[in-house]
Amino acid sequence: xxxxxxxxxxxxxxxxxxxxxxxSHPARVAIIEYLLKVDSCICGDIVNELPLAQxxxxxxxxxxxxxxxxxxxxxxxxxxxxxxxxxMKKLENYFSxxxxxxxxxxx
Amino acid sequence: xxxxxxxxxxxxxxxxxxxxxxxSHPARVAIIEYLLKVDSCICGDIVNELPLAQxxxxxxxxxxxxxxxxxxxxxxxxxxxxxxxxxMKKLENYFSxxxxxxxxxxx
DNA sequence: TTTTTATATTGCAATATTACGATAATTCAA
DNA sequence: TTGAATTATCGTAATATTGCAATATAAAAA
Numbered sequence: 001x002x003x004x005x006x007x008x009x010x011x012x013x014x015x016x017x018x019x020x021x022x023x024s025h026p027a028r029v030a031i032i033e034y035l036l037k038v039d040s041c042i043c044g045d046i047v048n049e050l051p052l053a054q055x056x057x058x059x060x061x062x063x064x065x066x067x068x069x070x071x072x073x074x075x076x077x078x079x080x081x082x083x084x085x086x087x088m089k090k091l092e093n094y095f096s097x098x099x100x101x102x103x104x105x106x107x
Numbered sequence: 108x109x110x111x112x113x114x115x116x117x118x119x120x121x122x123x124x125x126x127x128x129x130x131s132h133p134a135r136v137a138i139i140e141y142l143l144k145v146d147s148c149i150c151g152d153i154v155n156e157l158p159l160a161q162x163x164x165x166x167x168x169x170x171x172x173x174x175x176x177x178x179x180x181x182x183x184x185x186x187x188x189x190x191x192x193x194x195m196k197k198l199e200n201y202f203s204x205x206x207x208x209x210x211x212x213x214x
Numbered sequence: 215t216t217t218t219t220a221t222a223t224t225g226c227a228a229t230a231t232t233a234c235g236a237t238a239a240t241t242c243a244a
Numbered sequence: 245t246t247g248a249a250t251t252a253t254c255g256t257a258a259t260a261t262t263g264c265a266a267t268a269t270a271a272a273a274a
Binding site: 002003004025027052053054055056059060074076077078 | 229231232
């Protein structure tokens with residue numbers, strides 16, 4: 001096999017898994033870090049920041065965009081990328097909710 | 108290829124990616140949800156909660172344990188699993204840090 | 215000791231991901 | 245229109261993940 005049996009899990013569980021899958025690669029963590037480090041949206045130079053070929057970076061950016069972790073605006077020949085604050089907030093809330101519940105429970 | 112070029116990224120980037128990879132599967136998100144729902148550590152019945160065979164669940168639990176997302180204590184024939192609050196806090200802090208920085212920046 | 219119960223490991227088939235060369239598409243400038 | 249610059253897509257090879265049957269391991273009960 002190899003195909004995950006996603007049809008047996010809830011929509012929310014699948015959505016969360018997709019978000020995590022999108023950032024489960026060091027290159028994509030690095031992209032997030034870079035977008036955060038620079039003080040604004042980045043137009044163009046992401047490829048030069050990473051030790052990967054242009055088609056590979058393009059693919060990584062596409063995956064981050066597909067799940068809503070980054071946003072991209074076309075600006076002439078370049079594309080301006082930035083993080084999506086709503087998605088980041090959603091992930092923050094997911095883990096803060098878990099932490100809050102865990103305080104009173106568990107070993 | 109197919110092997111991710113992790114040697115070109117920082118240790119921290121790789122560690123974060125590993126954490127996210129561990130929860131990038133709906134079954135593993137479901138395990139977290141279940142451990143949270145029940146009011147204590149779970150001894151035994153995780154397999155019955157999931158629509159997957161015992162060896163598959165065992166493998167998923169192993170991966171979550173490897174990266175420190177869950178802890179498991181042997182208790183007789185059963186094993187007691189629970190979430191690791193420290194790892195959850197680490198992930199919460201990661202995203203709250205991002206959210207905080209994004210407030211003043213980005214489009 | 216033997217049996218039962220619970221979990222782990224092995225081996226393998228099916229499928230998914232990663233990376234990149236080649237090439238296409240798009241937009242701006244000349 | 246042509247050429248340069250930037251990003252996307254296609255095709256494909258290498259590798260990783262997923263799932264489970266079969267089997268192994270370990271501890272408690274009989």
